[in-house]
Amino acid sequence: MDSPRVANAPFDAPDADFILRTSDDVDFRVFKAVLSLASPVFKDMLSLPQPTLASSPTETPVVPISETSTVLEPLLLICYPSMPPVLETLQGVRALLEIASKYDIACAVQYATTHLTLPHFLEANPVSVYCIAACYGIESVARAAARQTLNIASLGRPSAYVEEMELVPAPTYHRLLDYHYRCGQAA
Secondary structure (H helix, E strand, O other): OOOOEEOOOOOEOOOOOEEEEOOOOEEEEEOHHHHHHHOHHHHHHHHOOOOOOOOOOOOOOEEEOOOOHHHHHHHHHHHOOOOOOOOOOHHHHHHHHHHHHHOOOHHHHHHHHHHHOOHHHHOOOHHHHHHHHHHOOOHHHHHHHHHHHHHOOOOOOHHHOOHHHHHOOHHHHHHHHHHHHHHHHHO
């Protein structure tokens, strides 16, 4: 088995309190204080005795997590006093929302929410943004995306399918179609 690789700065600090080891074997050397301030979930998790993969008590404790390094790194960059990540794709925004929701990191949820409203996402992919916002309960963004779908004449046709529709139950998508229809009738 290959040994885990160490993440890039600032997650390579040799004096870190513990290591988050991702599912793709990348070690993020992090500080309890930073994550405890950012997340009540991390605060509770880190207050418990942790199982360790360390071979001696003097080694840094290792906490395995189920996420990959590409998902964890943007989240940690938001929590740390560093340059925030650039979220270039809706998949990246969605992944950040998922992990930020899991660990209850409000600043990361807000960061992702702000990205959903950027024109290159909202105007280019309003149905996807609607579904992501609806899935995570971000009503203001869902409403803005619903308004933006009024520019799609073929909404509801099979050609309008986006993979993010799988995130929401049928009634949620039906509400979007009903809104679109009623606005069309009023116009």
